[in-house]
Amino acid sequence: MASSFYQVVFVVSLCAPIVCGSPPSAPSKGSPHPSSTESTPASQVSSSNTNFAFRLYRRLVLKAPGQNIFFSPMSVSTSLAVLSLGARSATKSQILRSMGFNLTGTPESAVQQGFRHLVHALSVPGRDLRLRMGSVLFIRKELPLQTAFLSDVKRLYESEVFPTDFSNSSAARRRINSYVEKETQGKVADLIQELEPQTAMVLVNYVFFKAKWEKPFNPQYTSRRYPFSVGKTTVKVPMMHQEEQFAFGVDPDLNCSVLQMDYRGDTTAFFVLPSKGRLRQLEQALSSRTLKKWSHSLQKRWIEVFLPKFSMSTSYDLETVLPKMGIRDAFDKNADFSGITKRDFLQVSKVTHKAVLDVSEEGTEAAAATATKLTIRSNDGSPHSVCFNRSFLLLIVDRATETVLFLGKVENPSKV
Incomplete structure (x- = not known):
């Protein structure tokens, strides 16, 4: 039976090529999610996300002129918000500024609280709409994590965290791909083609959406x-x-x-x-x-x-796009992710975003x-x-x- 599907997966891969460390700043503490989007944090996040969506859209158009474009801005921005929890100094401010947040007027705690509300609201099951969104972290087994980071990703984003043996890169890749395929009901397969030996953490955000038109086509x-x-x-x-x-x-x-x-x-x-x-x-x-x-x-x-009536699939390597939107330090030697681990130097090596779309007589x-x-x-x-x-x-x-x-x-x- 024909249906409408939208599946999106966003992957951030961090590498730990050398050892170093610096003291982290205090982690942000989000308060319980507000009761409606009229509350300041959620409405600010929603508005900023929309503007971020259109800025990213224009970048993708420049990257692939004349091509179909399809992505989930909510998936990308949520992944960046999770990543910002472990970022410090300029790395953190670049991530949040690129997403449209002025930390002078909007404290980071309000940003994280707003995202927490949105993620929770979008995850509530509905009778007529299947919308599932989640974040999961696959982390190198021996990586000593900051307790606050682990606590925050679970508390704010309800993220699952899996210790992973990245020394066996093919087994780690199969494990991650299998997880994603299951969560997107088989629609996104073979998400990760390869993993670098230095991989320390893979952050995956997935969105699965299936809905029927209120007024379907015959x-x-x-x-x-x-x-x-x-x-x-x-x-x-x-x-x-x-x-x-x-x-x-x-x-x-x-x-x-x-x-x-x-x-x-x-x-x-x-x-x-x-x-x-x-x-x-x-x-x-x-x-x-x-x-x-x-x-x-x-x-x-x-x-x-x-x-x-159509179907399409898109894939983007955002590590070439996000630096042009202001997220520069995260990808080079200036990266400061000491909020994730004190001992190891981490930098973002890969950002992959994949989306699948089906539009038919039954749904959008x-x-x-x-x-x-x-x-x-x-x-x-x-x-x-x-x-x-x-x-x-x-x-x-x-x-x-x-x-x-x-x-x-x-x-x-x-x-x-």
Whole structure:
């Protein structure tokens, strides 16, 4: 039976090539998670995460122009937040600043408290929505860990910690890959291709998401060979079709149409179709304010929707991207992870992010805030028709926490 799946895995690998140490600063202490996202820490984290998502998106577009983009900003930022618990001095401040946090105005304890709330809120099981998120650390057996770091990753992020024998790199790789494959229900296999002999710790963050549309498409109306524009040519794709009431609007400032389709449960998808030749303008303008404007301005009306049925898989080596976003010291000899271990010098050697996406007749998700109204360019008497037959953006948002779970761009839906 066709379904919608979104699986994302983020891996951070740390190496311990030499021995040294320096005293750690006091670990941050998060307080119990707030009761709603209106509380300051959670709302600040959510807003910063959204802006971080769009900054990372623009970097990935530069790295892979003309390619499909798909990733989980929540997975990446949560992994960085976990990593920051063990970072000290400039290494810590670079990580948190790159994520959009001003430590002068927002203490680290508030940042960690906000993440704790989001991770907990997103992990609550729902009847109509399967969303599982978690962090796990595989740590070299003989590595002497700081007690505070171990305590904080378990308390704040409910992370599992597994002592691992990295001297047998192939066995360690199989163990990590097997764990990830199980947690993503077989969707992400062979995540790690190789491990360096000096590996001291592997941090894995995974997200598994499966949902059904609130208003599913009828497979009988799916056209199997519909033209989709890719550059100056076209490819044939299965195009789903339905006429229903959806939240919809045209943003005249950004020259794009915005369609919101809800999933069962508390999640929503935004499909954003830029006018021809306006994709770059749209990408440069994306921000948390933009998303809030859309989510609070779209109006429900009858819409005839044409949307591709597609699957894609992406993989990114973020160790080449994150330094350009300000996280520099973590990757070189200036790294200070003395909050993880006093004895050994650690630095980040590899950051891998993998994502798998399936969109079908049965499923996808949305969220945000502002009072600007968007226009609808059609007569009220007939349904407005929107056809996603060229490059478009996709955002999946958890409404309760106003968190962007997934973000992507579909350039070629025929490319797996």
